[in-house]
Amino acid sequence: MEAESRVPGPPPLSGSPPGGGGGAAAAAAAPRPGPPGAARAPPPPAPPAELGFDDDEEDLEVFSKDTSLTEANSFSPLIPTSPSSMLNQYKFEDEPELRDLFITVDDPESHITAIETFITYRVVTKTSRGEFDSSEYEVRRRYQDFLWLKSRLEEAHPTLIIPPLPEKFIMKGMVERFSDEFIETRRKALHKFLNRIAEHPTLTFNEDFKIFLTAQAWELSSHKKQGPGLFSRVGQTVRAVASSVRGGGVKNRPDMFTDINDYMETFNQKINLLDKISQRIYKEERGYYCEMKEYGPIHTLWCASEEDLVDSLKGVASCIDKCCKATENRMAGLSENLLPVLHEYVLYSEVLTGVLKRRDQIQAELDSKVDALSNKKAEKDLLTEEIGNLEDKVECANNALKADWDRWKQNMQHDMKTAFLSVAENNIHYYEQVKHTFLFYFYYFLFISIPLRSQCIVFKNNCLYPHLNVLSSNSIFLSNWCLIGQYTWYVFYLSPSMLILSSSSTEGSLVLLSTEI
Amino acid sequence: MERPEAAPLGASHSCQAGEAEPGPGPAEEEPGGGAAGTMMEDCLSKKIEITVSEAEKRTGRNAMNMQETYTAYLIETRAVESQTEGQCSPPDSLWRRYSEFELLRNYLLVNYPQIVVPPLPEKRAEFVWHKLSADNMDPDFVERRRIGLENFLIRVASHPIICQDKIFYSFLTQEGGWKEMVNETGFQLKADSRLKALNATFRVKNPDKRFTELKHYSDELQSVISHLLRVRARVADRLYGVYKVHGNYGRVFSEWSAIEKEMGDGLQSAGHHMDVYAASIDDILEEEEHYADQLKEYLFYAEALRAVCRKHELMQYDLEMAAQDLASKKQQCEELATGTLRTFSLKGMTSKLFGQETPEQREGKIKVLEEQIHEGEEQLKSKNVEGREFVKSAWTDIERFKEQKNHDLKEALISYAVMQISMCKKGIQVWTNAKECFSKM
Numbered sequence: 001m002e003a004e005s006r007v008p009g010p011p012p013l014s015g016s017p018p019g020g021g022g023g024a025a026a027a028a029a030a031p032r033p034g035p036p037g038a039a040r041a042p043p044p045p046a047p048p049a050e051l052g053f054d055d056d057e058e059d060l061e062v063f064s065k066d067t068s069l070t071e072a073n074s075f076s077p078l079i080p081t082s083p084s085s086m087l088n089q090y091k092f093e094d095e096p097e098l099r100d101l102f103i104t105v106d107d108p109e110s111h112i113t114a115i116e117t118f119i120t121y122r123v124v125t126k127t128s129r130g131e132f133d134s135s136e137y138e139v140r141r142r143y144q145d146f147l148w149l150k151s152r153l154e155e156a157h158p159t160l161i162i163p164p165l166p167e168k169f170i171m172k173g174m175v176e177r178f179s180d181e182f183i184e185t186r187r188k189a190l191h192k193f194l195n196r197i198a199e200h201p202t203l204t205f206n207e208d209f210k211i212f213l214t215a216q217a218w219e220l221s222s223h224k225k226q227g228p229g230l231f232s233r234v235g236q237t238v239r240a241v242a243s244s245v246r247g248g249g250v251k252n253r254p255d256m257f258t259d260i261n262d263y264m265e266t267f268n269q270k271i272n273l274l275d276k277i278s279q280r281i282y283k284e285e286r287g288y289y290c291e292m293k294e295y296g297p298i299h300t301l302w303c304a305s306e307e308d309l310v311d312s313l314k315g316v317a318s319c320i321d322k323c324c325k326a327t328e329n330r331m332a333g334l335s336e337n338l339l340p341v342l343h344e345y346v347l348y349s350e351v352l353t354g355v356l357k358r359r360d361q362i363q364a365e366l367d368s369k370v371d372a373l374s375n376k377k378a379e380k381d382l383l384t385e386e387i388g389n390l391e392d393k394v395e396c397a398n399n400a401l402k403a404d405w406d407r408w409k410q411n412m413q414h415d416m417k418t419a420f421l422s423v424a425e426n427n428i429h430y431y432e433q434v435k436h437t438f439l440f441y442f443y444y445f446l447f448i449s450i451p452l453r454s455q456c457i458v459f460k461n462n463c464l465y466p467h468l469n470v471l472s473s474n475s476i477f478l479s480n481w482c483l484i485g486q487y488t489w490y491v492f493y494l495s496p497s498m499l500i501l502s503s504s505s506t507e508g509s510l511v512l513l514s515t516e517i
Numbered sequence: 518m519e520r521p522e523a524a525p526l527g528a529s530h531s532c533q534a535g536e537a538e539p540g541p542g543p544a545e546e547e548p549g550g551g552a553a554g555t556m557m558e559d560c561l562s563k564k565i566e567i568t569v570s571e572a573e574k575r576t577g578r579n580a581m582n583m584q585e586t587y588t589a590y591l592i593e594t595r596a597v598e599s600q601t602e603g604q605c606s607p608p609d610s611l612w613r614r615y616s617e618f619e620l621l622r623n624y625l626l627v628n629y630p631q632i633v634v635p636p637l638p639e640k641r642a643e644f645v646w647h648k649l650s651a652d653n654m655d656p657d658f659v660e661r662r663r664i665g666l667e668n669f670l671i672r673v674a675s676h677p678i679i680c681q682d683k684i685f686y687s688f689l690t691q692e693g694g695w696k697e698m699v700n701e702t703g704f705q706l707k708a709d710s711r712l713k714a715l716n717a718t719f720r721v722k723n724p725d726k727r728f729t730e731l732k733h734y735s736d737e738l739q740s741v742i743s744h745l746l747r748v749r750a751r752v753a754d755r756l757y758g759v760y761k762v763h764g765n766y767g768r769v770f771s772e773w774s775a776i777e778k779e780m781g782d783g784l785q786s787a788g789h790h791m792d793v794y795a796a797s798i799d800d801i802l803e804e805e806e807h808y809a810d811q812l813k814e815y816l817f818y819a820e821a822l823r824a825v826c827r828k829h830e831l832m833q834y835d836l837e838m839a840a841q842d843l844a845s846k847k848q849q850c851e852e853l854a855t856g857t858l859r860t861f862s863l864k865g866m867t868s869k870l871f872g873q874e875t876p877e878q879r880e881g882k883i884k885v886l887e888e889q890i891h892e893g894e895e896q897l898k899s900k901n902v903e904g905r906e907f908v909k910s911a912w913t914d915i916e917r918f919k920e921q922k923n924h925d926l927k928e929a930l931i932s933y934a935v936m937q938i939s940m941c942k943k944g945i946q947v948w949t950n951a952k953e954c955f956s957k958m
Contacts, residue, residue, distance in 0.1 A: 263776055270773040277765045284762055288755035295748045298741065305737040308923045312930045319934065413780055417958040420787070424952035428945055435941035438934040445931055 101198045102126045103213065105191035108183045109140070118142050121187055123194065125213045131205075137214045143168075145212065146190060148224055152208040153197070158358040159401040160203065161408050163196035164347030165189070188340055201407075202400075252367055253360060254398065260405060261356055268349035275342045282334050289327045296320035312445060319437045326433040333426035341419040345412065352408075355401060362397045366390040561680035562671060566595045566608075567689065569667035572659045573612070588659055589614050590666055594689050611692035615640070618666060620699055621688050627704045629679055630828040631911040633918045635672035636817030638665025644746040644809065646754040657803065661810055668814070678914075714827045717834035724833050725908055731915065732826045739819035742812055749809060753802050764795030783958035790951040797947065801940050808936065811929040815922060822918070825911050832907055836900045843893040850886040853879055 107122040120140040127135060146165055153162045166189035194213075197203045211223055299317040303310045369390055373383045571591040579585045593608035618637055625634050642658050652658065670689070674680045684702065687695050770788030774781040 266776045270769055273769045280762050284755060284758040288759055291752040291755050295752050298745045302741045305734055309926055312927050316930050417955060420955045424948045424955055427948040431941040431944035435938055438937040442934045
């Protein structure tokens with residue numbers, strides 16, 4: 001048969017054919033027949049391990065031919081390596097070729113001492129920047145270190161939007177602090193945290209950031225001690241509390257920042273809801289998966305007492321099993337592409353509230369000096385000079401915040417759009433997979449009553465066209481295959497609306513064309 | 518042997534059995550009325566079209582003169598010939614309630630013990646998942662029951678033997694006085710007591726092996742279908758949850774879109790599609806309930822199979838007891854005649870203690886016994902014949918049932934696949950629309 005030349009090698013005659021593998025094989029093997037119709041979705045993005053060399057090249061095009069990048073992609077097994085999630089990791093608004101700092105967080109390790117148990121993560125940095133002494137660094141950091149970095153950045157840039165860190169611990173549910181799921185979620189969030197800083201036009205050049213990425217453990221400890229001590233931080237906190245008590249800055253706050261504040265209130269509400277809804281959907285999908293896992297095998301069990309129904313029942317059992325696999329993929333898509341994004345923006349809400357407060361405090365400082373000026377006649381010159389400085393400070397802070405806000409807004413839109421698009425795609429792919437599985441079953445059992453003959457039987461638009469030979473080698477690709485009974489059955493798509501069911505039995509193949517139901 | 522055409526549940530709401538899929542090798546059909554001796558091809562379903570077209574809530578007084586609410590179902594019958602002539606004569610119709618269906622079925626069970634009598638749809642909703650109501654008055658339940666009752670009538674009408682029953686025909690055509698008519702047949706008295714049947718099941722020594730196997734089969738069938746239905750209900754519950762939670766996206770997207778300038782439109786329209794997605798599950802699961810009903814029918818059929826087995830065991834036990842009784846009488850007779858006492862008996866003891874009987878007494882006893890033996894032998898012969906005939910006709914019907922079951926279950930599984938496909942198509946549609954909206958964000 002002409003079509004056989006297209007099949008990439010004989011498929012293994014085992015009981016369980018690859019779920020999405022058929023699609024991947026199709027992508028690698030034969031040319032596509034024209035534009036895919038609405039009935040068929042493009043094959044799923046398979047992990048690079050399964051795809052041919054072509055797809056690695058595609059990756060390289062996006063990220064530039066920098067060899068350091070390919071190493072970054074391939075060396076860490078813990079980072080999801082599917083193309084779509086890689087795109088999520090390396091999201092940037094600048095052009096790819098301008099990136100010169102690549103950070104990965106992986107390899108969580110447990111450390112047990114007499115006092116405590118904690119986890120450290122490996123942070124690997126690759127860079128071509130001159131400020132860095134070397135082009136590659138590998139250090140181990142624990143959560144505390146990340147907290148330190150964040151607070152240092154907040155101090156240095158009070159009105160810049162510092163990316164959020166994952167929570168210290170989860171209150172709800174008795175999730176053990178060191179469960180694998182918890183550690184993995186945290187690792188991904190920490191990875192995101194560092195990369196967001198790296199992408200930030202200002203923060204990326206922060207000195208503490210550089211030390212965080214490059215210093216060995218003892219170096220970092222000693223550097224931490226050098227920083228503004230506990231007392232100065234206390235002083236800041238006291239001033240902050242005092243100014244907020246005074247209702248600092250709100251009366252002179254430019255409208256723009258009031259708008260941002262109002263926006264954030266609503267946004268915060270909605271994003272929290274979306275986070276909860278999405279977690280709930282994940283839970284329900286998992287529940288569905290568990291029940292389906294039990295549902296399928298009952299059909300196989302039933303076979304034991306029914307001779308004549310064995311094929312029908314086993315067929316349904318295998319369809320349901322494929323459904324389960326497809327559901328697993330759907331869930332993985334949610335947990336990789338949607339849940340972390342929503343959760344990060346839940347945490348961002350808190351960050352932004354803090355930034356607005358700090359801006360208000362700076363404004364409050366100015367306002368209080370201005371008030372003082374109008375009250376105290378003496379020390380006029382000193383106050384005026386101070387006020388001048390503070391006015392500059394306020395203007396800087398406002399501009400910084402404004403610019404960062406615009407940038408944040410843009411990022412947020414992009415992230416949300418990408419996340420929800422990927423959910424939609426995941427769901428489309430899920431339904432396509434399940435549909436094809438059951439469609440195959442349907443056609444097989446509907447047509448199984450037609451006796452095998454050696455010539456082609458064409459059944460199109462509910463009519464029989466004997467001896468019609470429409471198989472042209474350019475237009476067929478293998479979409480799926482399944483083992484039923486003794487024979488292997490192949491499904492080929494001739495066009496988006498016509499498929500061929502073919503058997504490998506030596507008695508001659510039963511070839512059918514039909515329109516989709 | 519023609520396979521009676523019973524259209525599977527859910528295939529259509531008013532099924533014409535005559536239009537069902539042709540089975541392999543259609544037998545020849547005699548024209549209506551039937552020549553003498555050929556009863557097989559004249560199924561009632563070929564002559565009249567039966568539908569249960571409506572259901573109505575009624576209130577009335579029950580046997581204890583208390584107010585009650587019940588549902589009545591409208592049975593319509595129409596002669597098939599009038600259809601083909603292009604005329605549409607108005608159907609004859611009458612109202613029946615579920616308890617009357619039960620009465621009919623019990624009547625059939627008693628009078629046709631060799632037939633696997635089609636089951637009724639369930640009395641109370643079972644295997645419900647949380648959204649599904651267990652209330653008998655719930656409109657969805659009533660609707661599914663209506664379809665089930667119609668299916669029951671068509672199955673009976675398609676059965677070559679029971680379709681000819683007069684009581685069944687009056688059930689379809691005679692509204693008033695039917696209940697009295699049934700009760701007058703006195704079928705309740707003919708019914709075998711449950712206790713007798715249980716006793717026979719335990720004590721029978723040599724039942725036909727095929728029936729023993731059939732009993733095991735029906736137990737397995739019942740157990741596996743129950744399990745399947747239970748898990749299916751849980752699957753439906755989860756699926757419902759997945760879809761409905763997505764509905765929340767609709768609301769939140771809409772609220773969120775109010776504060777967004779560029780993303781607003783995309784969010785708003787995507788939210789609408791999420792609502793559509795969430796709403797679509799109701800129809801999907803309603804259709805799946807019909808599939809569950811098809812399986813339930815065979816769950817209940819298992820009980821009908823067991824009823825036939827029980828009857829066989831009862832008859833066989835009866836036979837064995839009669840044979841045993843005959844053998845013991847013969848032995849008694851022999852002992853009396855030869856004067857030997859092989860077995861211990863009270864008579865023997867008392868005669869030893871108090872003296873033997875006179876020869877005349879003995880002669881009298883022997884004569885009585887010989888008469889009884891003669892009667893017993895006749896009875897045994899006829900019981901044997903009955904038993905054999907029962908086994909033969911029962912087994913014929915069981916073969917018919919098996920073919921019907923295989924056909925129906927295969928079709929049910931295919932219809933399940935079709936439902937999944939249609940669900941997927943809807944899902945693809947909605948998410949493709951949503952994707953477009955998201956891309957405009």
